[in-house]
Amino acid sequence: MLQVNVLRTKTDWVKERLAIRNFKQPELVDAIIALDDERKKLQAAFDLSQSKINSASKDIGKLMAQGDKAGAEALKAEVAVNKTEVASLTASMTEVEKRLQETLVQLPNLPNEQVPAGKTPEDNEVVREGGVKPTLYAGAKPHWDLIKELKLVDFETGAKITGSGFPLYTGKGARLQRSLIQYFLDYNTAAGYYEYIPPFMVNEASAYATGQLPDKEGQMYHATEDNFYLIPTAEVPVTNIYRDTIVKESDLPIRMTAYSPCFRREAGSFGKEVRGLNRVHQFEKIEIIQIVHPDNSYQALDDMILHVEKLLQSLELPYRILRLCGGDMGFTSAITYDFEVYSAAQERWLEVSSVSNFESFQTNRLKCRFKDADGKMQLTHSLNGSSLALPRIFASLIENNQTEAGINIPAALQPYFGAAIIN
RNA sequence: GGUGAGGUGGAUGAGUGGCUGAAAUCAGUAGUUUGCUAAACUGCCGUACGGGUUAAACUGUACCGCGGGUUCGAAUCCCGCCCUCACCGCCA
Numbered sequence: 001m002l003q004v005n006v007l008r009t010k011t012d013w014v015k016e017r018l019a020i021r022n023f024k025q026p027e028l029v030d031a032i033i034a035l036d037d038e039r040k041k042l043q044a045a046f047d048l049s050q051s052k053i054n055s056a057s058k059d060i061g062k063l064m065a066q067g068d069k070a071g072a073e074a075l076k077a078e079v080a081v082n083k084t085e086v087a088s089l090t091a092s093m094t095e096v097e098k099r100l101q102e103t104l105v106q107l108p109n110l111p112n113e114q115v116p117a118g119k120t121p122e123d124n125e126v127v128r129e130g131g132v133k134p135t136l137y138a139g140a141k142p143h144w145d146l147i148k149e150l151k152l153v154d155f156e157t158g159a160k161i162t163g164s165g166f167p168l169y170t171g172k173g174a175r176l177q178r179s180l181i182q183y184f185l186d187y188n189t190a191a192g193y194y195e196y197i198p199p200f201m202v203n204e205a206s207a208y209a210t211g212q213l214p215d216k217e218g219q220m221y222h223a224t225e226d227n228f229y230l231i232p233t234a235e236v237p238v239t240n241i242y243r244d245t246i247v248k249e250s251d252l253p254i255r256m257t258a259y260s261p262c263f264r265r266e267a268g269s270f271g272k273e274v275r276g277l278n279r280v281h282q283f284e285k286i287e288i289i290q291i292v293h294p295d296n297s298y299q300a301l302d303d304m305i306l307h308v309e310k311l312l313q314s315l316e317l318p319y320r321i322l323r324l325c326g327g328d329m330g331f332t333s334a335i336t337y338d339f340e341v342y343s344a345a346q347e348r349w350l351e352v353s354s355v356s357n358f359e360s361f362q363t364n365r366l367k368c369r370f371k372d373a374d375g376k377m378q379l380t381h382s383l384n385g386s387s388l389a390l391p392r393i394f395a396s397l398i399e400n401n402q403t404e405a406g407i408n409i410p411a412a413l414q415p416y417f418g419a420a421i422i423n
Numbered sequence: 424g425g426u427g428a429g430g431u432g433g434a435u436g437a438g439u440g441g442c443u444g445a446a447a448u449c450a451g452u453a454g455u456u457u458g459c460u461a462a463a464c465u466g467c468c469g470u471a472c473g474g475g476u477u478a479a480a481c482u483g484u485a486c487c488g489c490g491g492g493u494u495c496g497a498a499u500c501c502c503g504c505c506c507u508c509a510c511c512g513c514c515a
Binding site: 039046047051053058061072073075076078246 | 442
């Protein structure tokens with residue numbers, strides 16, 4: 001959520017930035033300022049009336065103590081008038097605040113200056129590529145065939161148990177999955193990220209604070225009986241650790257990592273794009289999250305990018321880093337870098353991580369602040385990224401490392417997996 | 424799920440209708456003193472939204488788990504909900 005103050009003081013610049021995203025309703029900015037003006041006017045009137053009531057009430061107390069009943073009654077009548085006024089002002093204020101809030105949450109974050117203009121994924125910029133695309137042998141197969149042959153993942157039984165898109169990892173597949181989780185967490189904690197295992201369901205307040213509500217309601221599984229949402233990413237519960245908190249400036253940066261399953265309804269997706277492990281309703285992901293001083297958030301972003309990049313290098317996967325264009329960025333992001341690995345048998349790039357700086361967009365809703373050296377409250381900045389999302393790593397690992405003898409496990413993973421080859 | 428106790432500022436904890444935005448202690452912070460460490464003393468020390476100011480000072484309102492209600496006036500009384508703790512029930 002953007003700060004009204006920013007809209008007010010930098011109106012034209014805000015509209016310019018929104019245009020980079022192809023945001024179609026710049027007039028909302030003016031509407032918000034107008035609503036905020038109205039809110040202020042009502043607040044001032046309310047404060048005045050309430051102040052009259054307060055002082056009259058004190059006087060009534062004194063008059064009663066002195067035994068001046070008539071005087072007290074006269075004042076009570078006066079208070080009654082102000083009370084009606086306060087009641088109607090309160091109603092107007094509630095209404096205006098509600099409209100203000102509803103409008104404010106419709107504005108996406110402002111793209112950073114580095115974000116390229118553009119509408120579709122084709123407009124994303126490739127920042128750099130790394131690793132070597134493997135040359136596969138003649139009989140190489142896409143992962144959905146490999147997992148069947150080697151009994152790594154059983155989609156049919158997963159579908160029987162739950163529904164399509166809920167994979168059942170089996171045997172060596174389950175073991176590979178587990179070793180990846182362990183490896184990623186070790187890698188992240190070694191870099192100073194504090195480890196959590198969060199709740200996998202969150203309440204409405206948490207889903208709202210990180211921006212899943214109201215925008216992405218339909219994306220989440222909803223346990224209506226208790227009004228809990230299954231998390232679409234560990235970002236939601238972990239970032240909410242710092243909801244409504246005032247942190248010490250000296251505690252920044254806060255670095256956190258967490259493993260969690262992620263649940264996404266992905267309504268309306270189907271076809272080749274989502275075949276096999278490419279897109280599923282439940283997947284595993286290890287997330288990294290930072291809450292930092294606003295002056296340092298871009299340094300933190302660079303650190304996170306490097307962190308993820310080195311992890312991909314250690315897995316010996318060919319990868320590329322994209323800077324997303326305005327039109328392809330998430331609602332809450334100021335800048336996003338996507339990491340894709342090349343899946344050799346599918347001959348396509350698969351997104352395995354997305355690292356974003358939210359600046360103060362998320363922390364404003366979250367209300368995570370610190371008091372600076374001058375004693376002023378400031379919003380922290382928040383960032384997050386995947387390090388890493390598993391299914392597509394799984395898919396590209398087995399596709400890229402397949403040989404006639406079996407699937408080679410990269411050296412970094414062997415201590416975790418306990419073998420050098422799957423066959 | 425049942426019964427009981429409770430939810431007050433960073434922490435502990437006082438406060439049962441007006442003198443309480445809230446005692447006291449601790450922590451924090453600025454300073455004074457002391458030869459260092461330590462200690463002692465003094466000041467400051469909640470958040471939000473307004474007004475005011477170059478910035479402050481100053482000032483209005485709201486907030487004592489959340490939402491309602493009673494009252495001229497509510498942290499304090501009433502109702503609903505949420506959460507925590509204890510015991511019981513169930514259970515990985």
